[in-house]
Amino acid sequence: MPTIKDVAELSGVCVTTVSRVLNKRGYISKETYDKVYDAMDKLDYQPNQLARNMFRQRTNFIGLLIPDISHPFFAEMAHHIEILLFNRGYKMILCNTQKNDAREQDYLNMLRQNKVDGAIVGTHMLETSDYKKLSLPIIGLDVFLGDSIPTVCANHILGGKLAAKPFIDGSARCVLQIKGNHDIKSPVWMRNSVFASELGEHNIRCIDYELKENEFYREQYYDLIDDMLKQYPEIDGIFSTDAVVAYGIKYVLEHKKRIPDDIMIVGYDGVEASKTSYPALSYVEQPFEALSETIVDVLLRKIDGESITNNITVDGIRYVEGNTTR
Amino acid sequence: MPTIKDVAELSGVCVTTVSRVLNKRGYISKETYDKVYDAMDKLDYQPNQLARNMFRQRTNFIGLLIPDISHPFFAEMAHHIEILLFNRGYKMILCNTQKNDAREQDYLNMLRQNKVDGAIVGTHMLETSDYKKLSLPIIGLDVFLGDSIPTVCANHILGGKLAAKPFIDGSARCVLQIKGNHDIKSPVWMRNSVFASELGEHNIRCIDYELKENEFYREQYYDLIDDMLKQYPEIDGIFSTDAVVAYGIKYVLEHKKRIPDDIMIVGYDGVEASKTSYPALSYVEQPFEALSETIVDVLLRKIDGESITNNITVDGIRYVEGNTTR
DNA sequence: CCGCGACATCTTTTATAGTTGGCATAATAC
DNA sequence: GTATTATGCCAACTATAAAAGATGTCGCGG
Structure with missing residues (x-):
């Protein structure tokens, strides 16, 4: 895999200049810009996100912690949440806890170690204190996880x-x-x-x-x-x-x-x-879509530093009349 | 967030020693081992995986690229695959392409940039060449992605x-x-x-x-x-x-x-x-379970360097008689 | 025509958090 | 006396970002 260094060498500039082209920072001449982009094309260069994430101290990863993706309710929620996260530049790590507290703890540790920016949690077998001490933006999906963690649910x-x-x-x-x-x-x-x-x-x-x-x-x-x-x-x-x-x-x-x-x-x-x-x-x-929108919106706002601790009830729940009632 | 340096200071040893304890490398006395673990507990230290991944050049992340998680077939597959990956120390990034080629391309780029160790692909709107040039261990789930990429499917x-x-x-x-x-x-x-x-x-x-x-x-x-x-x-x-x-x-x-x-x-x-x-x-x-087991097994073997290019048909498909047939 | 500041352009250096190898230095064991 | 155990120190390494610094060019006033 080519690195920024290879691009720098091929285009005859220093690494920082390539970085500045990539991040559109500072002054770059048209000539240099083209040279760098030519080199990137030739090498099929893809910037290493691990290094970027390490420096930036954020990953754009979100953990989705649910009991089981094969349950239609969670599959439907995951579907909507994934679309919204993708559109806003975030990626989703899927964590099925299988309602097992050891797995849940393992996954929480993993999410911390991998520096996810936030998590959406639709399960908990652990104590609320376990979530509190994560010091990570978290939204509860239909679960109460403690004072400082907002819960989003339908009415x-x-x-x-x-x-x-x-x-x-x-x-x-x-x-x-x-x-x-x-x-x-x-x-x-x-x-x-x-x-x-x-x-x-x-x-x-x-x-x-x-x-x-x-x-x-x-x-x-x-x-x-x-x-x-x-x-x-x-x-x-x-x-x-x-x-x-x-x-x-x-x-x-x-x-x-x-x-x-x-x-x-x-x-x-x-x-x-x-x-x-x-x-x-x-x-x-x-209201699957409204729920997902609220969850993603509130989570990303928390990630951006807003302090949100109150629970949120989403409108839109409704009764659909079929033929199993008189 | 505490770093390895903080652990070293609190336990009164040098960073190298902490790293040795963490990775069980070289000689460590019981006494030092305990001191380091005490300090890690006190600080609630979690090693930064980004830094580790960068050094190791692998992430233990696997991308799952499917059209839509809300489709029960993929939800069921994802359920089984996730369990198997978790048990072997891998994490799953869920990528719904919504059968959209731009999204598929975006996700493939993301997976490369984030240095996933491999991918399971259950969709493709793109050319097989797009997958080939990823130079990443990939398994096709019920799709043909080109010569060098094995496809796993039922009979x-x-x-x-x-x-x-x-x-x-x-x-x-x-x-x-x-x-x-x-x-x-x-x-x-x-x-x-x-x-x-x-x-x-x-x-x-x-x-x-x-x-x-x-x-x-x-x-x-x-x-x-x-x-x-x-x-x-x-x-x-x-x-x-x-x-x-x-x-x-x-x-x-x-x-x-x-x-x-x-x-x-x-x-x-x-x-x-x-x-x-x-x-x-x-x-x-x-045979959902057998399919998942084969996919995960073959993928992890590819990641470990084995060269596998042949397609694999999984046994176990069967007819279940109900009352919608005479 | 010179001096000076403003600006453009690119480089050097330091930082992110961890791993590892080489080497030095003890203390202990046999 | 030497092998083994235990630890420290330093540097190099992973790939990138960004602050600070170096260099050059240009315009304008004197």
Whole structure:
């Protein structure tokens, strides 16, 4: 690989002059400029970013720490975030923690050692103090990581209300709510409590099932729904994320119950699965683009030195009516 | 951020000794070793990888170049690849090209400039020469990138045969095959030609539709199926990737046709969608784990200097019988 | 026509944070 | 007395950036 030195030699100037041509700094004569560019073309020279980064003390790398990229919610977020970061000159290091705290710690150390400029964190098994001491611009995606770290999330209070309404309007009597594992401190659980209390106000029974920490493998969702519906045959509604209710629809249809007549189903998120289901799923859609824009915007502002510590709720969550509700 | 110098001062030894402790090189007494580690703990010291990488001339970074992480096939591959890379001490830079050649070129330049040790490429809009001149260990994931770059893929010839069999066994008469855009040089198209010729041998008509270059937005699949089924009402079978046939099932059910009695459907890939569909999809499953293992293994061997240029077909593709075939 | 400042152009030097090799210098062990 | 262990010191090295310095040219006033 040619270095700036090779370019300097070939074009007959000193290294600094080449550097100044590259960075458009100081005075350069047209003649020198052309000579340098000719040499760079001839050598197919690409400046070494490692050296640049070392000097500049910044890398334009951003870490994305999530439990699992194969989960559609995170894949969708990663998709949008990557586009926005790319457009603003940043590169993304993908870190899947697999909900494993050792991996999470390893990745955090790696990110520090590699001097990433910032991180977007959508998981945490570690203590908030572990994040605080990173002294790195961080944004929490749907997770609380401590006082000084802003959390960006959709309006999950409204989300919970929107999800409850079709069950209320459709006169449900007993709704199964399958929730994520609440050991993680996250604003998304708001939707679960709001959902339950909204139902309660209308005297609709709400059966809560909280997924265990290791119950995030999606193959387990089907069996879980089987268990719950056998234990509570009176259930006539299911509310959970798209990924879970996708198995719910399959289960209900396979057991010859009618949707929405016998059982109503409402999803949360608005990923691919909600668009391909038949009957068409009624779901609460998260504002993926707005979330991503806010996250990237706030993170880059933090990187540029702005002090932002307050949590941010992004508007745009909405209910999409399908045929799984009455 | 503390540097190796700070650690040296606090522990009362010289920088060289700290470096020796860090890299387990030369003679170090237990006493010094402990002193240095104490100081590192106190300072919360993390070695600067930029400086290390610069000296070592390698970064342990791998670029993953794919069209779109929100596509379930790539999300699933990325998931497995990331785990394998992490376990072997490598980090992943995620590069979504969005099937845009300018972005692809930008990303390739970035990867060179940042001195990644290698790349896994699952897309290409550029010329093979653009990849060749990178002089970087690269593995093609389901794409041909030129003579010197090995391509890893599943056995798509067998895949095509497996996909055709249920249509033959179920006495289909006219099958719609929706194919990806063939402008990209890829071994996956083998399945399409094998599929068509297998059907041909049994006098089953095969209507091919090739997606246009810009027709990879999944929202368009539904309308496309609508068009095709209206144009050819005699169609009694559909074969395409899971992502496409997910919309196919929805469409067929919405139009009150019966699956598999009126229309048989077979998917390809074996992503999440194939597991949640009702009726349960019959599909050809790609060996995601074996593919990922081979890709990572071959790439890391190339990085370690082995010369590997031959393409590799991974075994393990199989047909999973569901209820969308007779 | 000379002196001086302003400006253009390019070079020298130092810095980024770590690794490594060579060599010097002890102390300890056998 | 010599081999081994342990550590320090210095310089060279990775590829680039930038502050400071050197040199040259030009215009203008005296």
